[in-house]
Amino acid sequence: QKDGIAPNFSLITASGDSIRLSDYKGKIVILDFWYVGCSPCVKAYRDIKTLEEKLGKNKFIIIGMNPITRERKINRYIKKGEYSDIVTICSKKIKNQYQVKSYPTIYVIDKQGKIALATAGYYDDLKIKIEECVIEESERSGVRKFL
Numbered sequence: 364q365k366d367g368i369a370p371n372f373s374l375i376t377a378s379g380d381s382i383r384l385s386d387y388k389g390k391i392v393i394l395d396f397w398y399v400g401c402s403p404c405v406k407a408y409r410d411i412k413t414l415e416e417k418l419g420k421n422k423f424i425i426i427g428m429n430p431i432t433r434e435r436k437i438n439r440y441i442k443k444g445e446y447s448d449i450v451t452i453c454s455k456k457i458k459n460q461y462q463v464k465s466y467p468t469i470y471v472i473d474k475q476g477k478i479a480l481a482t483a484g485y486y487d488d489l490k491i492k493i494e495e496c497v498i499e500e501s502e503r504s505g506v507r508k509f510l
Contacts, residue, residue: 374451396468403485410490
């Protein structure tokens with residue numbers, strides 16, 4: 364739900380680091396729920412990486428949320444260069460908290476930790492939708508205005 368607080372989580376990355384969503388407060392975060400072998404997920408991730416190149420690496424953080432519990436499979440995928448950002452093994456609890464029912468599912472979390480965009484599936488205008496949201500959120504002063 365837009366403008367709702369994004370559920371916090373604590374996860375282990377594929378590289379063995381512990382992260383929490385709250386670690387990134389003050390930054391725009393894109394949560395990318397995907398899995399190995401999902402071609403629409405690959406397209407969505409490529410779109411996000413294209414945006415990162417266009418807008419700059421400092422505009423947002425990408426966290427890959429993968430439901431696969433076999434780290435070897437994910438690490439092979441990362442080594443092949445298919446995914447180069449933070450990758451976590453996402454628990455069923457977190458998947459349910461974020462209401463992930465299909466892949467890819469993308470969330471844009473604003474600097475205050477609120478959900479700015481939630482979208483499921485891949486479609487042609489996905490990149491535009493994410494870009495508009497990231498630009499709007501990066502230009503916010505941190506004060507929400509309600510008209």
